[in-house]
Amino acid sequence: MRVNLQLGKTIKTLRLSKGFNVTRLAAAAGISKSYLSSIETQRTNPSAHVLQKIAGALGVPVERLIYESVEPLDPEWTELLKQAKEMGIEKEDIRTFISYETWKNNGMAK
Known part of the structure; x- marks a missing residue:
């Protein structure tokens, strides 16, 4: 398991796989659209608290955002x-x- 150096891309990929646009995910996570956009384009590094909010809105564990290959436990x-x-x-x-x-x-x- 490696630390995800492309956190923003991972968030965007998960967002798209859930069928969310930036507005919907930002609202669900309780953050601004522009802040989410800056995270996805890797201009900003989010705090642990913001990562928790995004993960919760996406319905995934925070580890899924942070690490590249986290497989769910059987x-x-x-x-x-x-x-x-x-x-x-x-x-x-x-x-x-x-x-x-x-x-x-x-x-x-x-």
């Missing part, structure tokens, strides 16, 4: 992680399990 994985959390399984426990499985699989492959 819903089944999301559900498994949610269940693990509800059961009280800690992140470190999962990391330990993954480390063990990696070690076991590498050892068996030899």
Whole structure:
């Protein structure tokens, strides 16, 4: 995953894919048309707060704007992680399990 150096182009592409014109997205995000336009043409770098507003208006996570290749997590994985959390399984426990499985699989492959 790399930081998106073409943030404005990403926002414009997402805006167009949603069928929004500049006026509609700006209104939905609560920013001016001219400000949105300057972001899309990369004359202005938006604050984190403005990025949150734009992402919300586009219905995407902020990470989708910031990073070039963010793929959504498979819903089944999301559900498994949610269940693990509800059961009280800690992140470190999962990391330990993954480390063990990696070690076991590498050892068996030899």
